[in-house]
Amino acid sequence: MIQDLINELKKSDIEYSEDEPLAQKSTFKIGGKARLFVAPKDTKSFITTLRKTVDSNTKFFILGGGSNVVFPDGTYDGAIISTQNLNKITTEIEPLDANTIYVTCQAGTPISSFINYCIKNSLTGAEQFAGLPGSVGGATFMNARCFEKSISDILHKTEHFTISKKYDDNEANPQIVETPFNAADWDYKKSPFQHEKDDRSTERKLILSSTFKLIKAPDKDKEKIESECKKYISARIDKGHFKFPSAGSVFKNNRDFGEPSGAIIDKAGLCGTKIGNAQIAPFHGNFIVNIGNATADDIKQLVKFTQNRVKKLYGFCLEPEIIFIEN
Ligand SMILES: Cc1cc2nc3c(=O)[nH]c(=O)nc-3n(C[C@H](O)[C@H](O)[C@H](O)COP(=O)(O)OP(=O)(O)OC[C@H]3O[C@@H](n4cnc5c(N)ncnc54)[C@H](O)[C@@H]3O)c2cc1C
CATH class of the missing domain: 3.30.465.10 (Uridine Diphospho-n-acetylenolpyruvylglucosamine Reductase; domain 3)
Incomplete structure (x- = not known):
């Protein structure tokens, strides 16, 4: 599996790193390590990397700027493939x-x-x-x-x-x-x-x-x-977007709910709610912020808590916009 991919990347002269720390690669500043991290230098090596990844049956995640994702706390047992060098x-x-x-x-x-x-x-x-x-x-x-x-x-x-x-x-x-x-x-x-x-x-x-x-x-x-x-x-x-690490709006808006998700969360009195080191921003109902070494699990629990409270109060099921990457 992953060792087959490593061997193939070596053969194709594609650079990679093992056990790469992930937190600094997301705007949430959360996450453990990736078993394998590859940032192909051009389109051809991007495609080659993907083909070899699929061929070796290795799980993978395509990473752009990391501003809408939550990396897992432990080790992602697959390849994080970054587009960072495809920037012409x-x-x-x-x-x-x-x-x-x-x-x-x-x-x-x-x-x-x-x-x-x-x-x-x-x-x-x-x-x-x-x-x-x-x-x-x-x-x-x-x-x-x-x-x-x-x-x-x-x-x-x-x-x-x-x-x-x-x-x-x-x-x-x-x-x-x-x-x-x-x-x-x-x-x-x-x-x-x-x-x-x-x-x-x-x-x-x-x-x-x-x-x-x-x-x-x-x-x-x-x-x-x-x-x-x-x-x-x-x-x-x-609006406080850059005050704390976050991934922007946590939930999508839904016209059928009559108000933006942030306003619904605010009205439910949830702003400022904390689980671990994750907090619903006191200044923005639809932002969850990392107030210091939050874990992916803190974020996940706070998302579930918010969904449950809103469902109970108003009957709406808020749909997350942020993407949780699973181990
Ligand atoms: C402070 C802040 C403010 C924000 N404000 C807004 C806003 O106003 N409006 C808004 O819509 N969003 C907002 N966001 C969320 C986020 O910035 C956007 O969703 C952004 O477009 C995600 O881009 P990214 O490159 O960071 O994607 P990533 O977070 O890296 O990835 C997001 C998804 O895209 C996929 N992906 C990335 N590149 C590719 C590719 N080449 N091919 C296939 N799949 C790919 C990934 O696999 C993943 O599923 C905000 C985030 C923050 C932190």
Whole structure:
């Protein structure tokens, strides 16, 4: 199993580390170690790593920026495969309309780099995502939504790789699929890349890049775009987003509940509730914060506690947005 994968990675000259500490790789700053950690240096080695991982029947998790995940407390007995080195940005101009610009970001591109690129090149359309932690791949997978705008609202196409046991073992012809944006595949916090909770599933679509459709503004508007971005970052700072380690909103919002999840939790009097070193933020009902060496178990218990109290009081079942990675 994992030893077979290690042998294969060695043969392919792909760097890896064993027993890698995980806490600093997530914004929650929680977690034990990964038996194996791989950050492939380019798309080709990313695909090779995934193929060999599936072939060796090793469980795996694809890590973007780690801003929506809770790593387990003990040792993750599999491979954490990071996209951190897949971070190139390229631009293409729409031939029929020079004002429309397509910006392609490799999956591991930090959202902050994408935003800086937009500012530098006077591109407008993505300002709402300024200050969103994490990577382009993670934001695409989650269909992140910021200030009433979803990633799907600016998406033009994606490129993914389907990992499957049945692949045709031809390195020169990997199964990379380009998919034009199709609104029917996307919804609030839903993307076609999400899958059932099964790390060993052999049919998984892994995002290689996302292309966004943006508008080229005149160069004189660069400062305006930058100040819009700063406005959104300030709004996050004012809401206390960066006061403590967290993974952002814990629960999805549900229109049928009439109010955002944070307001429901606040109304239930749960803000400030602590389990171990995890706390429902006193300043934001939908944030659980790590107030000092919290464990994954603290977070899990606090999530369950909140769900139970809200269910009992209002009959709603809050759906978690954060992803627990199981040992
Ligand atoms: C302070 C704070 C504020 C936040 N505010 C918001 C907000 O306003 N709106 C919002 O929507 N979210 C918010 N979040 C949550 C989080 O930032 C987003 O969900 C983000 O888009 C996750 O990206 P990531 O790269 O960190 O993903 P990760 O946490 O690394 O991964 C998330 C999921 O995406 C999968 N994934 C990542 N890359 C790929 C890939 N290349 N192919 C296939 N699957 C992949 C992972 O396997 C995992 O299942 C916030 C988080 C924090 C800490």
